[in-house]
Amino acid sequence: MGIKGMKKGEFNDNESLELLKESGTNVLLTTIDDVINWGRKNSLWPLTFATSCCGIEMMATGAPRHDFARFGMEVYRASPRQADVIVVAGTIVNKMAPVLKRLYDQMSEPKYVVAMGACAISGGPFFLNSYTVIKGVEHVIPVDVYIPGCPPRPEALLYGMLQLQRMIETESIKSRKARNISHNEE
Amino acid sequence: MNKPELIQFVKTLAPDCEAKEGKQYAEALVPGESLHDLAGKLKENEESLFDFLVCITGVDYGKELGCIYQLRSTKYSHNLILKVKTSDRENPNFDSLTDLWKSADFLEREVYDLLGIKFNNHPDLRRLFLDNSWGFPLRKDYVDDVNIVTK
Amino acid sequence: MEEPVIAKAINEEEEYVINMGPQHPSTHGVLRLVVSLKGEIVKNVEPHLGYIHRGIEKMCESITYPQIIHLTDRMDYLSAHINNEAVCLAVEKATETEIPDRIKVIRTIMAELTRIQSHQLFWASFGMDLGGLTCFFYGLRDREKVLDIWEETCGSRMLVSYNCPGGLMFDLHPNFQKSVKDFIKYFRKKLPEYDQLLTGNVIFRERTVGIGKLSLEDAISYGITGPTGRASGFSCDVRKHEPYSAYDRVKFNEILFSEGDTFHRYYSRILEMKESMDILEQLIDNIPEGPFAVKMKPIIKLPEGEYYQRVETARGELGVYILSDGNKNPLRVKFRSPNFVNLGVLNHISKNFKIADLVAISGSLDLIIPDIDR
Numbered sequence: 001m002g003i004k005g006m007k008k009g010e011f012n013d014n015e016s017l018e019l020l021k022e023s024g025t026n027v028l029l030t031t032i033d034d035v036i037n038w039g040r041k042n043s044l045w046p047l048t049f050a051t052s053c054c055g056i057e058m059m060a061t062g063a064p065r066h067d068f069a070r071f072g073m074e075v076y077r078a079s080p081r082q083a084d085v086i087v088v089a090g091t092i093v094n095k096m097a098p099v100l101k102r103l104y105d106q107m108s109e110p111k112y113v114v115a116m117g118a119c120a121i122s123g124g125p126f127f128l129n130s131y132t133v134i135k136g137v138e139h140v141i142p143v144d145v146y147i148p149g150c151p152p153r154p155e156a157l158l159y160g161m162l163q164l165q166r167m168i169e170t171e172s173i174k175s176r177k178a179r180n181i182s183h184n185e186e
Numbered sequence: 187m188n189k190p191e192l193i194q195f196v197k198t199l200a201p202d203c204e205a206k207e208g209k210q211y212a213e214a215l216v217p218g219e220s221l222h223d224l225a226g227k228l229k230e231n232e233e234s235l236f237d238f239l240v241c242i243t244g245v246d247y248g249k250e251l252g253c254i255y256q257l258r259s260t261k262y263s264h265n266l267i268l269k270v271k272t273s274d275r276e277n278p279n280f281d282s283l284t285d286l287w288k289s290a291d292f293l294e295r296e297v298y299d300l301l302g303i304k305f306n307n308h309p310d311l312r313r314l315f316l317d318n319s320w321g322f323p324l325r326k327d328y329v330d331d332v333n334i335v336t337k
Numbered sequence: 338m339e340e341p342v343i344a345k346a347i348n349e350e351e352e353y354v355i356n357m358g359p360q361h362p363s364t365h366g367v368l369r370l371v372v373s374l375k376g377e378i379v380k381n382v383e384p385h386l387g388y389i390h391r392g393i394e395k396m397c398e399s400i401t402y403p404q405i406i407h408l409t410d411r412m413d414y415l416s417a418h419i420n421n422e423a424v425c426l427a428v429e430k431a432t433e434t435e436i437p438d439r440i441k442v443i444r445t446i447m448a449e450l451t452r453i454q455s456h457q458l459f460w461a462s463f464g465m466d467l468g469g470l471t472c473f474f475y476g477l478r479d480r481e482k483v484l485d486i487w488e489e490t491c492g493s494r495m496l497v498s499y500n501c502p503g504g505l506m507f508d509l510h511p512n513f514q515k516s517v518k519d520f521i522k523y524f525r526k527k528l529p530e531y532d533q534l535l536t537g538n539v540i541f542r543e544r545t546v547g548i549g550k551l552s553l554e555d556a557i558s559y560g561i562t563g564p565t566g567r568a569s570g571f572s573c574d575v576r577k578h579e580p581y582s583a584y585d586r587v588k589f590n591e592i593l594f595s596e597g598d599t600f601h602r603y604y605s606r607i608l609e610m611k612e613s614m615d616i617l618e619q620l621i622d623n624i625p626e627g628p629f630a631v632k633m634k635p636i637i638k639l640p641e642g643e644y645y646q647r648v649e650t651a652r653g654e655l656g657v658y659i660l661s662d663g664n665k666n667p668l669r670v671k672f673r674s675p676n677f678v679n680l681g682v683l684n685h686i687s688k689n690f691k692i693a694d695l696v697a698i699s700g701s702l703d704l705i706i707p708d709i710d711r
Contacts, residue, residue: 048362051389052707053414053496055366056458060484060494063477078362095317096367096388099359125407129399130392131323131330132316151495210645237557241673243658254658256645260557260571263578289560292681300394315387315710323395336399 040084040110041165042072047083049103051090054117057151058089066154071161080106085164087157088141091119093132097140104141112168114160115143118150125150187233187264195234196266200224211256213267221270222281228257228266229286235259236266239287244297246326247271251278251303282308300324351375359388365462366706370699377691382684390710397670402428402637403501405670410496412672413708415455416650418447421500423657426581427646428502431639431659438583439627440504445583446517446620447499449613453524454483455651456606459703463603464535466700467544472534479527486516502637504630517621521614531607545600549686549698552597559685560678563653564605565702569597575649587619602701636665652676652703676708 050058062068062076077083080103092100104113115137118124123135137143144167147160187195192212193205203224205214216224228236236257243254252271258264272278282305283290292314294305299314302322313320321328357370367388373381393412397405402424409420422444429436457480464472484494490510491497499506535541551561556569566573574591576584592608594601639661647656653675660669679702687698 047360049360051367053411056414056495060477060481063481064474065478065481076362091389091391093388093390095315095390096359099388103360125411126391126396129334129336129396131328131334131395133391153494209642239560240654241656241658241671243669243671245660245669256656260573287560288555288558288685289678289681292677296677315390317387323392 037169041168044073044085044112044161044164044168045075045077045083046073047080047086047103047107048076048078049086049088049100051092051096052119054089054119054151057154058087058116058157061154061157066158068158068161071158071165073161080104081108083107084110085112085114087114087116088120088137088143089116091124091126092134092137092140094134095132097134100137101140112145112164113137113141113143114145114147114164116147116157116160117152118148121146121148187262192234192264192266196224196228199227199231208267211265211267213269215269215271218270218272218280221268222283225255225257225268225283225286234264234266235261237261237287239283239289239293240265242290242293242297244301244303244324246301246324248326249273251275251301251325253280253297253303255283277304278302279304279306281306282311284308352380365700365704368704368706368709370695372692372695374692377693379687379690379692379695382687382695384680384683386710388710389707391707393711394670394672398666398668401665402639402667405667406501407498409672410498411707412674412711413650413652413655413676413705414496415458415705416451416652416655417496418444418451418499419648419650420655421498422448422582423646423648423655425500425502426648427644427657427659428637428639430646431642431644431661432502432633432637434503434631434633436504436631437627438625440629440631441583442620442624443505443509443629444500445587446617446624448582449616450483450486450517452613452651453610454480456610457483459606459651460531460535460603463700463703466696467541469535469538469541475527475530475534479524482520482523486513486520489513489516501630503633504628506630508629509624514621514624517617521617521621525614528607528610536604536607542600544694544697545603545701546598548599548690548694549701550596550598551682551686553595555682555685556597559682561653561682563650563675563679563703564592564609565602565653565679567592568594568601568605570595573654575647575654579647581646581648583620587616589616599697599701602703606703638663638665639667647673650675652705652708653679672711674708674711676704676706677711680704680709 086104115121119126120137123133126133127135145160145164147156149156189207189212193207196203196205196214200216200220202220203214203216228234236259238258238260240256240258245252245254250271250273252269255268257266270280282294294308295311295314297303298305298311299316300322301324305311352373352375354371354373357372359367359369369385371383371385372379393408396408405424406421409424410417413420457476461473461476487497488494490513491499551569553570556566556571562573570593572591572593577591589612592605594605641661641663644659645656647654655675656673658671659667662668683699683702687695
């Protein structure tokens, strides 16, 4: 496979990515993939989804000091059909999990998931002794990027979104199809 | 009214309750059947005028289940605690106070949801946070091996 | 499997039921409202809760008292310092620990900063709900200044857990007094901008004056506290009735109105921000010297009995009830949360208004949903 068909597991650090891009590959497929990925990564529109405290830090990232919109996340869309990425900010409990799954199913391809905060990664401060908290949102929907912190600083959220953009940059049409099939089987 | 006066007042209204001075507020342990009457009298009476229900707390004492009502008067600024207990764990029930204080609506639904105590004459007693297939989590004998992780 | 829940009280044939679901841009969190409408008029609103119920009260029965502080942070996260203060005061009252003056003054300063930043966020999101997106940017821009002060002294922007039983976690940063004074000077100039944008705006007044009236008797009967209750004339400020920490040595006014509509619920928060700045000015120059923490035992055990404590958060009266049987874990901890009781009045005051007014009313009640569900 050329550099554009990189498996998710091989995307480990940024230096190897830069190196691989410079070494060049098949010209025609590269150009189409490049254009598509450039368009996708620079205009990721998130869904308004925040359950608890991390939602305030997400709002603060959209505020004037650490501006979200300069990276392309211009507007928050309220309807899942119009959104590209869902940033799960906050704890997910047993009653909310079917709702989250339904929202994820309603989003149209290509879609990405970012788990923000300790509660979404693994249950966070509520891991022990709680009877309703789901220990990590990956039990419900497949996750692309994890952002640790309780709550993560706005700079951390921006770094996570930039990592997501780099991940999108290295996708090709073939690997995207394979990923869709594997997600729909879960 | 201060604490000793409140205790006297409650004893005159309901002789079958045990009223005593707690560390912070005056307390009265009331049998379940006379709760509604006593609460109504405390609310209407001109000397006490308890028109603000602060909170209803459900407690599992180990063998008994109980409710703690904290009442306050906005005019005289005195507080009173009413307690009711029952040792019936299968089907505990008390009278509802929604006709006296409207804030009791949600507060009693929460106690029913988490402890299983039913309130008679409640307009709409449904579970609030959890659904019908859960047990009653705040009881001491609630066991949930699937969800709860302990060290 | 949950049975389908249908809204009660569908009286006439032309009514239909819609669902403002858990994921909604203007319900401020995961609140599900099942609204039965006739045309555009709201006939019945029924909240469904539990979408963020994490079982905090049950968790508190298996952890120690200093660990409860970290959980109270996450209940009403915009009044985090005040929630922590409530549990600390209850534990200190129970163990009969004397708290030096310096700690009391610093706790009060932090509480008033909390109140200001919470009302700033309320203003930002209330304006955004009604359509004025500029308010979001102005409000959050000014809120960042308070978060900078906290980051310097306490180490984090939100969810700080700065109070602990026995005092504070760290001492103040040397720049603290200067930063707070600069903030007060800056914000006093910016507050008239808030009035220019929203308070005198014709569209805003049309949408809020006379909408969702709550009378005084209803406010007392439903147990409404906080700025929502004070806008209806209910004098319920815990800082005046049962002063704690350093509130007995500062002078401030309690903001009371008698109309009880959406506009006055909004305006009482703007005036409360001014009062908070007055309190800060009285305290910031006279912080007494002393230790920043009193030595408590490594394992805190409360004597047997029950302990109550109430504080005034930015949204109302928070009550903490601890029942202890002498061990290091409490037997029962109960939080009387202001938002849970305030939600009970939503059905009553939004009857016969339009559905756009429902958004304005629920925004003016200033609900934080994780505090409702705990």
